[in-house]
Amino acid sequence: MSIAKLILDESTTLEFGVSITGAESRPRAQFVVEGKSFSVAYPCRPVGDGIEVEIGQLENIFEAGEYPVRLEIIIEDKVYIPFEDTISLEPNVHVTTKPKASRRLKENVKVDQVVVKAAQPKARSMKEQLTEAEKKKHRKLARLIAESVEYNYVEKQTDRQIIEESLYHLSQARSLPEAKVKLVMEMVDAAKKAGMEFSQQYVPKLNG
Numbered sequence: 001m002s003i004a005k006l007i008l009d010e011s012t013t014l015e016f017g018v019s020i021t022g023a024e025s026r027p028r029a030q031f032v033v034e035g036k037s038f039s040v041a042y043p044c045r046p047v048g049d050g051i052e053v054e055i056g057q058l059e060n061i062f063e064a065g066e067y068p069v070r071l072e073i074i075i076e077d078k079v080y081i082p083f084e085d086t087i088s089l090e091p092n093v094h095v096t097t098k099p100k101a102s103r104r105l106k107e108n109v110k111v112d113q114v115v116v117k118a119a120q121p122k123a124r125s126m127k128e129q130l131t132e133a134e135k136k137k138h139r140k141l142a143r144l145i146a147e148s149v150e151y152n153y154v155e156k157q158t159d160r161q162i163i164e165e166s167l168y169h170l171s172q173a174r175s176l177p178e179a180k181v182k183l184v185m186e187m188v189d190a191a192k193k194a195g196m197e198f199s200q201q202y203v204p205k206l207n208g
Contacts, residue, residue: 002066003085008059016071016083017050027075031055033087034068044071064089134194141191142166148184149173160198163191167202176204 006012020027029044031053040061044051071083130138142159146152151166170176170184181204188203 002088003069005088005090006055006058008062008064008089008091009057011054011056013052013054015047015050015052016044018073018082019049020073020075025076027073029053029074030072032070032072033058033062034070035062041072058089062089064091137194138191138196141187141194141196145184145187145191148180148187159196163188163196163198164202167198167200167204170204171202 004012004014014031018029029051030041031044032039032041033055040058042053042055044053066086066088069085069087070081073080073082138159142162143153146162146166149166149170151162151169153162153165157165167184167188184204188200191198
């Protein structure tokens with residue numbers, strides 16, 4: 001049975017109750033997740049009477065499944081492994097753990113327990129905070145700007161990419177009719193007032 005079930009697209013914190021005696025130098029600790037082709041090591045930091053490690057999102061590193069893990073305590077040139085188990089990586093799970101027995105070592109490195117802290121909900125991005133009406137308005141403005149400069153966008157492009165590529169396309173034109181420049185500037189101003197974010201490096205300027 002795995003020590004924990006983790007959600008692939010969320011960060012999770014593991015806390016270990018660790019006591020180290022008999023060490024003359026300051027020990028270091030890292031938590032290792034072993035993949036089929038390579039392993040990923042996360043540095044641990046002291047907290048209270050033990051240490052904790054934050055395991056970042058693993059969706060772009062490992063596929064769903066069960067993987068061996070271990071806690072490594074490094075004292076001078078020696079590596080001690082007081083804790084070994086497995087974790088289960090899943091798209092959507094509830095995280096559960098149970099205390100694990102420890103191995104006795106010369107320096108008496110001891111793991112008392114492992115605690116999994118649920119990931120804190122992330123603040124929603126500006127894109128997520130937009131209402132459906134606002135999203136449609138942003139998309140319409142981006143398309144109008146593209147069409148006005150005859151830029152052929154593709155649906156998978158973001159609104160920001162469409163606007164920036166359209167403005168770059170316009171900047172490469174040899175001659176810019178005053179009426180077209182004015183129209184583009186009006187739509188760019190409307191996009192800015194609507195709260196859209198994009199680079200203004202290639203925003204055209206009226207003569208005079």
